[in-house]
Amino acid sequence: MIDETAEAVKTALGRFALERPAARRLLLGVSGGADSLALLLAAAALPLEVCVATVDHGLRQESAAEARFVAGICRDLGLSHRTLAWHSGDAVRGNLMGEAREARYRLLGAEAIRVGADAILVAQHADDQIETHRLARERGASGPALAGMRAWRDLEPGLVLVRPFLDLPKRALMDAVMRAGLSPVEDPTNVDLHYRRARIRAELAGAPQEVAELRSAIARAAGLRAAEDAAITAAIRRAGGEGRLRVDDAGAVVFEPAPGDEALWPRILTAAGGAPHPPQRAAVERLRDALASGGRAATLGGSRVERAGERLTIRREYGRTGPPGVEVAASGRLLFDRRFTISGAGETGAARLEPLGRLGLGGPVSRTLPVGIDRDGGVCAVHPRLGKRFPDVPTLRPRPCVAWRITADLPGGTGDRLTADPQNAANPAKAVGKDLAATYLR
Numbered sequence: 001m002i003d004e005t006a007e008a009v010k011t012a013l014g015r016f017a018l019e020r021p022a023a024r025r026l027l028l029g030v031s032g033g034a035d036s037l038a039l040l041l042a043a044a045a046l047p048l049e050v051c052v053a054t055v056d057h058g059l060r061q062e063s064a065a066e067a068r069f070v071a072g073i074c075r076d077l078g079l080s081h082r083t084l085a086w087h088s089g090d091a092v093r094g095n096l097m098g099e100a101r102e103a104r105y106r107l108l109g110a111e112a113i114r115v116g117a118d119a120i121l122v123a124q125h126a127d128d129q130i131e132t133h134r135l136a137r138e139r140g141a142s143g144p145a146l147a148g149m150r151a152w153r154d155l156e157p158g159l160v161l162v163r164p165f166l167d168l169p170k171r172a173l174m175d176a177v178m179r180a181g182l183s184p185v186e187d188p189t190n191v192d193l194h195y196r197r198a199r200i201r202a203e204l205a206g207a208p209q210e211v212a213e214l215r216s217a218i219a220r221a222a223g224l225r226a227a228e229d230a231a232i233t234a235a236i237r238r239a240g241g242e243g244r245l246r247v248d249d250a251g252a253v254v255f256e257p258a259p260g261d262e263a264l265w266p267r268i269l270t271a272a273g274g275a276p277h278p279p280q281r282a283a284v285e286r287l288r289d290a291l292a293s294g295g296r297a298a299t300l301g302g303s304r305v306e307r308a309g310e311r312l313t314i315r316r317e318y319g320r321t322g323p324p325g326v327e328v329a330a331s332g333r334l335l336f337d338r339r340f341t342i343s344g345a346g347e348t349g350a351a352r353l354e355p356l357g358r359l360g361l362g363g364p365v366s367r368t369l370p371v372g373i374d375r376d377g378g379v380c381a382v383h384p385r386l387g388k389r390f391p392d393v394p395t396l397r398p399r400p401c402v403a404w405r406i407t408a409d410l411p412g413g414t415g416d417r418l419t420a421d422p423q424n425a426a427n428p429a430k431a432v433g434k435d436l437a438a439t440y441l442r
């Protein structure tokens, strides 16, 4: 018998291998529930380098024991496992479930970077997809917005989130776990009818006809979304080619919209603002209306849009404290400002900044821009292996409006550090300018 779950993982990773030929290592997010145990079993059976992580949200008494349960299974399978603790005391916005989910992806992302994984795999399945679709409908979404979760999504440069089971029903995952003789963890919130998702699940349990209809609706919406994605990418390239969309020296997006460019707005706002998801369509429309009726400035999704005539300048909106300061260990890599990864100097003798590339000019990002600092305090591109400057890339000089704080070890093992401080306009290392900024849009 063909194991559907292993086949699904293989298929998902086929695309992965195609798009990331150098990809080697995976990180699985495993809670101990049936879905993610099925993922664990399927991935363990494939000839892959697999690491596993469980986030202990500390929200239920059993959570630590559940993490130990997963760790035990990983030990038996010969896979490395790590428990990542989240402290809900850090949650501030009052939506504990949402906060927990966001923290989970953040912790898994950091762990993926730590272990050098190129993809994080999670186990949402077809039934989850139907619930997501129903919830979106209830919120009034329409068209492509009803397509549900993506099977494949860029989290940051060189790291993708893959959901191999979106076409498989929960039943198939449960069967795989039962065949392996495992007893999955039961999360009581899954059947707690206080939660809308649990109520939807209960409603649909006895309605196969409705489930079939919902599946078709999701497939139709997914078709619309794929067409929309392709159209947006083409429109971005066109606008870039016509000089109506570019990045200025300070890293802001400069955009002169033309009729038919409406669909570009969410992508531009996400690229400039660094938010994890594009803003709602209705909010984007309100923003466009406000600017069209004479408004000079507006904010949305972490971006600030300023209008001068027909020209819009869209940049990241920072609070009064400016962008966060970060420190990268010599061999470390971290996500900075939601748009860049910074790698420490390591053996290459250069700190590297990698752009996040949400706008999609030129396709998904995998370029790196190694940066160094010259004797006069200019930031320059450095050959990653030779540790020498690229002669044809101009050195960037300090510019008061550029505001990245970056601390990284400098080449040579001397313990010297490169520091760029957003609070200090006189600091020469602030000069991370046009070339770097331009690449984050690709």
Ligand SMILES: Nc1ncnc2c1ncn2[C@@H]1O[C@H](COP(=O)(O)OP(=O)(O)OP(=O)(O)O)[C@@H](O)[C@H]1O
Residues within 6 Å of the ligand: 028, 029, 030, 031, 035, 036, 039, 053, 054, 055, 056, 057, 101, 104, 121, 122, 123, 124, 128
């Ligand atoms: N505590 C955890 N530790 C590690 N991975 C987890 C944990 N909880 C969930 N996951 C991963 O995320 C997947 C989705 O879990 P679940 O459906 O509970 O999430 P959710 O809160 O609905 O989030 P989403 O919006 O991403 O679906 C799981 O199948 C599993 O792969």
